[in-house]
Amino acid sequence: MVIDNFTAIIFLTQVTPIINNMNQVRAKKYLGQHFLKDMGIAGRIADSLILDGKTSVLEIGPGMGVLTQFLLQNPLIDLTAVELDKESVEYLHQHYPQLNVIEADFLKLDLKTIFPDKFCVIGNFPYNISSQIFFKMLDNKDSIPCLAGMIQKEVAERIAAPAGSKTYGILSVLMQAYYKIEYLFTVHEHVFDPPPKVKSAVIRFTRNEVSKIDCDEQLFKAVVKTSFNQRRKTLRNSLKPLVEAGHPMYADPIFDLRPERLDVAAFIDLTKRVEAALASK
Ligand SMILES: C[S@@+](CC[C@H](N)C(=O)[O-])C[C@H]1O[C@@H](n2cnc3c(N)ncnc32)[C@H](O)[C@@H]1O
Numbered sequence: 001m002v003i004d005n006f007t008a009i010i011f012l013t014q015v016t017p018i019i020n021n022m023n024q025v026r027a028k029k030y031l032g033q034h035f036l037k038d039m040g041i042a043g044r045i046a047d048s049l050i051l052d053g054k055t056s057v058l059e060i061g062p063g064m065g066v067l068t069q070f071l072l073q074n075p076l077i078d079l080t081a082v083e084l085d086k087e088s089v090e091y092l093h094q095h096y097p098q099l100n101v102i103e104a105d106f107l108k109l110d111l112k113t114i115f116p117d118k119f120c121v122i123g124n125f126p127y128n129i130s131s132q133i134f135f136k137m138l139d140n141k142d143s144i145p146c147l148a149g150m151i152q153k154e155v156a157e158r159i160a161a162p163a164g165s166k167t168y169g170i171l172s173v174l175m176q177a178y179y180k181i182e183y184l185f186t187v188h189e190h191v192f193d194p195p196p197k198v199k200s201a202v203i204r205f206t207r208n209e210v211s212k213i214d215c216d217e218q219l220f221k222a223v224v225k226t227s228f229n230q231r232r233k234t235l236r237n238s239l240k241p242l243v244e245a246g247h248p249m250y251a252d253p254i255f256d257l258r259p260e261r262l263d264v265a266a267f268i269d270l271t272k273r274v275e276a277a278l279a280s281k
């Protein structure tokens with residue numbers, strides 16, 4: 001049989017197996033796939049969780065298992081992985097048959113059903129959904145004592161930013177309210193295949209043993225989100241959707257401030273004022 005170039009391309013496309021000839025998963029941009037090549041860094045990330053005895057751990061986005069291989073070796077870790085990419089799941093089944101891997105979107109996972117008790121979270125996270133991962137973590141904060149992983153450096157800096165800094169925002173306040181945050185180390189682009197356009201960072205969150213939040217938690221979240229929805233405005237202007245303009249509450253000079261000036265304690269105080277104003281209606 002004579003195969004011209006065109007026929008050869010069709011032929012190759014049709015017979016390309018799920019795992020390609022290199023026995024590697026082909027990186028897909030829409031899934032945020034940047035595979036870590038550096039075993040030293042993978043080992044450091046896998047070691048960064050703080051474990052209190054034998055612990056259930058969820059790895060988000062194991063890809064080809066560069067972190068997974070270290071996690072599976074740790075006798076304290078009872079590992080489950082969630083991976084959205086079918087090709088990666090096939091790869092994991094072949095290379096790590098002992099791994100419990102769920103083929104699903106982490107954001108749609110019912111965590112309470114899978115982990116009725118406490119569990120930790122780890123991963124070299126898909127950067128396109130890192131904020132959503134943290135909001136989901138906050139929704140499950142009572143079950144998650146520790147999370148460690150790699151995200152975009154800029155996002156890690158933003159979450160760890162102190163009050164008063166330009167990048168301080170909703171996630172900084174909410175995560176700092178419930179977790180101790182440690183920026184562990186920076187990771188350069190060249191250790192990934194394909195390299196991302198941005199630098200990365202490994203960050204760790206450890207749940208505060210004593211809750212700082214002694215106000216209504218739902219209202220606290222609403223006050224933080226509403227305040228930052230218009231971050232260039234003063235609190236007097238931005239909080240109007242919660243408490244109507246002209247309310248006596250606004251006489252206090254705290255409402256002259258922009259939201260980035262307030263640390264967690266000040267947001268708790270603000271929430272109590274809003275709560276009192278709503279109760280006095
Ligand atoms: C940055 S890659 C990291 C892969 C691997 N852990 C590594 O370090 O080489 C992110 C991984 O998350 C997976 N992923 C993307 N979106 C996901 C989602 N919504 N739920 C679960 N996994 C997802 C991707 O398929 C990819 O394998």
